[in-house]
Amino acid sequence: MSMRDRVQAMFTxxxxxxxxxxxxxxxxxxxxxxxxxxxxxxxxxxLDLHVPEGSDDAAWASYLNTMSRFxxxxxxxxxxxxHEILVLWxxxxxxxxxxxxxxxxxxxxxxxxLCSKTKQNVDVEAANELMASVEKIHKxxxxxxxxxxxxxxxxx
Amino acid sequence: xxQLREISLxxxxxxxxxxxxxxxxxxxxxxxxxxLVDPASEISxxxxxxxxxxxxxxxxxxxxAQIDDDDHVQLRSPQGDDSRQFGRVPRHTVRGRVTINVTAxxxxxxxxNR
Numbered sequence: 001m002s003m004r005d006r007v008q009a010m011f012t013x014x015x016x017x018x019x020x021x022x023x024x025x026x027x028x029x030x031x032x033x034x035x036x037x038x039x040x041x042x043x044x045x046x047l048d049l050h051v052p053e054g055s056d057d058a059a060w061a062s063y064l065n066t067m068s069r070f071x072x073x074x075x076x077x078x079x080x081x082x083h084e085i086l087v088l089w090x091x092x093x094x095x096x097x098x099x100x101x102x103x104x105x106x107x108x109x110x111x112x113x114l115c116s117k118t119k120q121n122v123d124v125e126a127a128n129e130l131m132a133s134v135e136k137i138h139k140x141x142x143x144x145x146x147x148x149x150x151x152x153x154x155x156x
Numbered sequence: 157x158x159q160l161r162e163i164s165l166x167x168x169x170x171x172x173x174x175x176x177x178x179x180x181x182x183x184x185x186x187x188x189x190x191x192l193v194d195p196a197s198e199i200s201x202x203x204x205x206x207x208x209x210x211x212x213x214x215x216x217x218x219x220x221a222q223i224d225d226d227d228h229v230q231l232r233s234p235q236g237d238d239s240r241q242f243g244r245v246p247r248h249t250v251r252g253r254v255t256i257n258v259t260a261x262x263x264x265x266x267x268x269n270r
Contacts (some may be wrong), residue, residue, distance in 0.1 A: 002262060016206045016217035018178035018185060018233065095210070096243035 001026040019032035026091040029138040032084035035077045036134045037154055039118050047122060076117055082115035088137060101140050111137060162192050162256045170180035171255060172195065174206050176217055180236030185217060195263040204254040207231060210245050217254065223247065
């Protein structure tokens with residue numbers, strides 16, 4: 001740029017952005033799928049864990065320790081799922097997509113609500129509903145990119 | 157000659173200057189290039205235009221890929237985000253057509269000014 005351009009640019013010229021927007025649009029609902037699966041898995045594990053018989057201190061300590069860990073992981077993974085879903089909703093999907101997917105907002109709202117529900121409760125049904133919501137988002141997402149990507153959960 | 161004409165039109169306020177920021181329009185428009193825009197001009201496919209981003213408070217420089225019947229414009233750039241990510245923009249938010257890349261012209265770069 002010449003000195004003249006530089007001076008002109010400094011005082012009078014507005015900027016026309018020609019930037020790459022952040023990490024160049026790398027989005028993938030797979031991250032939400034993995035964390036939602038973890039929520040489902042932890043919920044099942046919590047319900048499968050049996051209280052120790054009797055009053056053996058070590059057995060109770062182990063039980064409480066395991067149960068707390070399951071709860072903590074469920075909490076963390078549900079929060080992470082919510083974050084991943086919100087990123088897709090607010091950053092990837094655009095007003096234009098509403099034409100093709102009129103239920104887009106409802107789908108995302110339901111999905112994020114289910115993240116909260118699975119966090120607060122030990123509810124297999126809610127965890128399965130969360131998986132179904134993430135699957136719906138997965139389909140919407142790849143369809144909007146004209147790509148045929150199969151829904152393959154890590155846990156069969 | 158063309159540059160003279162454009163600069164004269166700028167003096168007559170028939171052209172508005174913008175400065176390019178970023179690399180999404182390489183090779184025709186480089187970071188820091190000064191361009192002149194005709195706000196009154198019709199636009200057509202292939203034109204470089206300055207437009208308002210559909211949902212950010214910035215102005216962007218992109219090529220016109222298509223003008224749809226409902227008066228929305230599809231924008232493209234060789235790199236970075238364009239209408240495929242942020243959607244189409246309403247025709248009235250296009251500020252105008254880029255008529256010359258002043259910096260490229262002065263430097264003798266082979267800028268494409270359609």
